[in-house]
Amino acid sequence: MFAEYLRSTDVVGDEFESGSSETRVAVFASIGSPEEVIGRLMAPRPCSKSGCARPWKEGGTNKPLPGLDAAHAIAGSSGRVYERKILVKRDDKKLELISLYLVHKADGTKVLVDSNKEAHTGGLDGFRETNDVLASDDFMLVTRDITALTGRSEIVVVSGHTPPSRKPWLIGVGVALVAIIALVVITRRLRKD
Numbered sequence: 001m002f003a004e005y006l007r008s009t010d011v012v013g014d015e016f017e018s019g020s021s022e023t024r025v026a027v028f029a030s031i032g033s034p035e036e037v038i039g040r041l042m043a044p045r046p047c048s049k050s051g052c053a054r055p056w057k058e059g060g061t062n063k064p065l066p067g068l069d070a071a072h073a074i075a076g077s078s079g080r081v082y083e084r085k086i087l088v089k090r091d092d093k094k095l096e097l098i099s100l101y102l103v104h105k106a107d108g109t110k111v112l113v114d115s116n117k118e119a120h121t122g123g124l125d126g127f128r129e130t131n132d133v134l135a136s137d138d139f140m141l142v143t144r145d146i147t148a149l150t151g152r153s154e155i156v157v158v159s160g161h162t163p164p165s166r167k168p169w170l171i172g173v174g175v176a177l178v179a180i181i182a183l184v185v186i187t188r189r190l191r192k193d
Helices: 002-007 021-031 034-042 068-075 123-130 167-192
Strands: 045-048 080-089 095-104 110-113 139-143 155-159
Touching: 002 021, 002 034, 002 080, 002 095, 021 034, 034 080, 045 068, 068 080, 068 095, 068 110, 110 123, 123 155
Parallel strands: none
Antiparallel strands: 045 080, 080 095, 080 139, 095 110, 139 155
16 A cells, blocks of 8 residues: 555645656655655654644645644643554545544543544554544554554554444344244234133
């Protein structure tokens, strides 16, 4: 997915717009190796209330995106807010670079805030279980330890949302079967009497 991102000139929300794949690849090559580019792209970026830092001069905007104000509200006066970019491949095969905000509260709590201004706890798995921004047929390229600020984290491709649980459906079917069987038994007893 990252190789596709490096060549694509049609990434929604991209920080590097260019007219051709060749120009785009040349810009990325001037930044560093693919590992350095992905590291800089996905590194947490400190945010103030007016916007977030950019890891390079070559592209991007400091314009605040939806969710930043909610992240600062959750952080409070003593917490810190960072932006983390994730690369998403939608079910229609389009690529999109989206922002999540990492909130590190003063008490040590870590929260992710999405563009819908919804807060998610539980790291990557918690985000995948509760977000309304991505679907289970979207895929994202993201760091496994999504709330970490330092250290190297494994880059993984995972679905944007966990598949819906089938447990409630199975329980409903089980209850319906028990009700049907009970109805048949009661009907037979009434006919015999």
